[in-house]
Amino acid sequence: xxxxxxxxxxxxxxxxxxxxxxxxxxxxxxxxxxxxxxxxxxxxxxxxxxxxxxxxxxxxxxxxxxxxxxxxxxxxxxxxxxxxxxxxxxxxxxxxxxxxxxxxxxxxxxxxxxxxxxxxxxxxxxxxxxxxxxxxxxxxxxxxxxx
Amino acid sequence: xxxxxxxxxxxxxxxxxxxxxxxxxxxxxxxxxxxxxxxxxxxxxxxxxxxxxxxxxxxxxxxxxxxxxxxxxxxxxxxxxxxxxxxxxxxxxxxxxxxxxxxxxxxxxxxxxxxxxxxxxxxxxxxxxxxxxxxxxxxxxxxxxxxxxxxxxxxxxxxxxxxxxxxxxxxxxxxxxxxxxxxxxxxxxxxxxxxxxxxxxxxxxxxxxxxxxxxxxxxxxxxxxxxxxxxxxxxxxxxxxxxxxxxxxxxxxxxxxxxxxxxxxxxxxxxxxxxxxxxxxxxxxxxxxxxxxxxxxxxxxxxxxxxxxxxxxxxxxxxxxxxxxxxxxxxxxxxxxxxxxxxxxxxxxxxxxxxxxxxxxxxxxxxxxxxxxxxxxxxxxxxxxxxxxxxxxx
Numbered sequence: 001x002x003x004x005x006x007x008x009x010x011x012x013x014x015x016x017x018x019x020x021x022x023x024x025x026x027x028x029x030x031x032x033x034x035x036x037x038x039x040x041x042x043x044x045x046x047x048x049x050x051x052x053x054x055x056x057x058x059x060x061x062x063x064x065x066x067x068x069x070x071x072x073x074x075x076x077x078x079x080x081x082x083x084x085x086x087x088x089x090x091x092x093x094x095x096x097x098x099x100x101x102x103x104x105x106x107x108x109x110x111x112x113x114x115x116x117x118x119x120x121x122x123x124x125x126x127x128x129x130x131x132x133x134x135x136x137x138x139x140x141x142x143x144x145x146x147x
Numbered sequence: 148x149x150x151x152x153x154x155x156x157x158x159x160x161x162x163x164x165x166x167x168x169x170x171x172x173x174x175x176x177x178x179x180x181x182x183x184x185x186x187x188x189x190x191x192x193x194x195x196x197x198x199x200x201x202x203x204x205x206x207x208x209x210x211x212x213x214x215x216x217x218x219x220x221x222x223x224x225x226x227x228x229x230x231x232x233x234x235x236x237x238x239x240x241x242x243x244x245x246x247x248x249x250x251x252x253x254x255x256x257x258x259x260x261x262x263x264x265x266x267x268x269x270x271x272x273x274x275x276x277x278x279x280x281x282x283x284x285x286x287x288x289x290x291x292x293x294x295x296x297x298x299x300x301x302x303x304x305x306x307x308x309x310x311x312x313x314x315x316x317x318x319x320x321x322x323x324x325x326x327x328x329x330x331x332x333x334x335x336x337x338x339x340x341x342x343x344x345x346x347x348x349x350x351x352x353x354x355x356x357x358x359x360x361x362x363x364x365x366x367x368x369x370x371x372x373x374x375x376x377x378x379x380x381x382x383x384x385x386x387x388x389x390x391x392x393x394x395x396x397x398x399x400x401x402x403x404x405x406x407x408x409x410x411x412x413x414x415x416x417x418x419x420x421x422x423x424x425x426x427x428x429x430x431x432x433x434x435x436x437x438x439x440x441x442x443x444x445x446x447x448x449x450x451x452x453x454x455x456x457x458x459x460x461x462x463x464x465x466x467x468x469x470x471x472x473x474x475x476x477x478x479x480x481x482x483x484x485x486x487x488x489x490x491x492x493x494x495x496x497x498x499x500x501x502x503x504x505x506x507x508x509x510x511x512x513x514x515x516x517x518x519x520x521x522x523x524x525x526x527x528x529x530x531x532x533x534x535x536x537x538x539x540x541x
Binding site: 056070071072073074075076077078080081082083084085086087090091092093094095096 | 219300406
């Protein structure tokens with residue numbers, strides 16, 4: 001199956017595995033994001049703007065390191081302000097997140113997903129509109145089925 | 148003995164690191180270790196034996212190091228976060244900084260110390276240096292005692308914000324005391340301050356644009372350092388305030404690219420420890436016993452006036468902003484620590500020919516007071532959070 005990944009496009013994969021990523025609004029608090037990720041048992045959350053365009057990504061680790069900031073002995077001025085002012089998702093998100101396009105092959109995508117340590121990679125269409133998500137867990141499951 | 152600046156810098160850095168490793172084994176403050184390392188290489192000790200000449204080459208280094216700190220402070224907060232800070236934090240920060248500045252300035256001026264240089268200049272320089280605190284020391288105490296509550300939150304906000312106010316007032320003070328006349332001062336103020344902010348804002352905008360466009364994270368640090376070097380060079384050539392220029396770059400970049408905090412600032416924040424080693428080791432190396440003895444009475448006045456000013460300022464501001472009782476009663480004790488920013492600003496006085504006469508005296512006063520505050524400050528912070536009932540560990 002792993003070899004087949006070279007020939008499967010992201011669009012084809014999404015037809016058989018129609019998954020959607022977890023989305024939150026830019027003004028969501030870190031507590032809300034952590035609760036959502038815990039409820040969904042996921043590590044990745046994407047931030048969408050009012051037009052439903054994906055504008056950023058936050059990992060569970062990033063959210064938790066903000067929530068547990070008071071337990072860390074050293075903080076920069078920036079981290080102090082973020083802690084005191086209850087920074088929002090839009091202020092802490094990574095705007096340079098990894099994503100996949102529908103016409104790419106899975107092989108290209110897997111490298112990106114592993115390199116950025118992302119479980120659920122968002123798939124975007126024109127103007128960053130959401131098409132779906134590729135779950136690493138499903139890729140591995142498919143791969144093991146055929147081996 | 149060679150007078151190689153690189154050799155001297157290397158010796159200072161290695162001595163500072165080795166002593167700080169030793170200090171950490173005995174749970175002693177690392178910044179004191181950096182300062183003692185510098186002190187060992189001062190003119191009165193090993194520096195005299197080996198013929199070290201620190202003053203000549205350290206100016207550019209101090210300028211770059213301060214620019215790094217000013218950039219991180221400027222970019223530490225977005226406009227939206229400033230709005231959310233709340234009245235109590237804003238009032239208390241203004242109260243403690245203004246209180247310390249006024250009290251130190253008046254105390255030194257009316258004491259009329261018998262030192263070289265103009266008394267009012269010494270008074271105003273020490274006054275603005277009294278504004279900042281030491282976030283690192285405060286955060287360490289809060290972490291140690293697992294403190295949580297209104298006092299702790301206000302304290303974190305105040306120590307994060309007052310460094311910015313300290314840098315701004317220091318820049319304004321430099322414009323004032325380095326001008327030949329009042330009219331000259333007004334003219335220079337316009338050019339130095341507004342010019343610095345405009346140039347910084349433009350460079351910051353370009354930096355944010357590039358930071359957004361360039362995907363490869365490896366380019367970010369060179370980009371930021373390039374922008375800072377360029378800004379400091381332009382500030383020197385065009386006679387702009389170097390600190391305000393660097394601060395404006397940070398603030399502008401973060402405003403244009405609000406979610407770029409991690410991207411544009413995290414890489415440079417890793418350099419902060421290096422900057423503080425440089426500040427303290429250089430300050431220690433500038434220590435001169437004869438100058439210290441000449442100003443020992445000023446050290447005592449500065450220490451007491453700064454503490455009293457901060458306490459009175461916070462009490463008034465807390466009352467005005469209807470702060471919780473714990474904040475009104477105890478926050479003043481918690482803002483005593485003083486560290487890197489004050490040392491760095493004091494070191495930068497050597498860059499200004501008009502202030503050469505007082506630079507060594509002021510630096511020695513700030514270094515000595517910082518070391519004393521380093522011992523007393525955490526104890527006072529601990530007292531405040533314990534009395535406020537916000538500690539969960541004894």
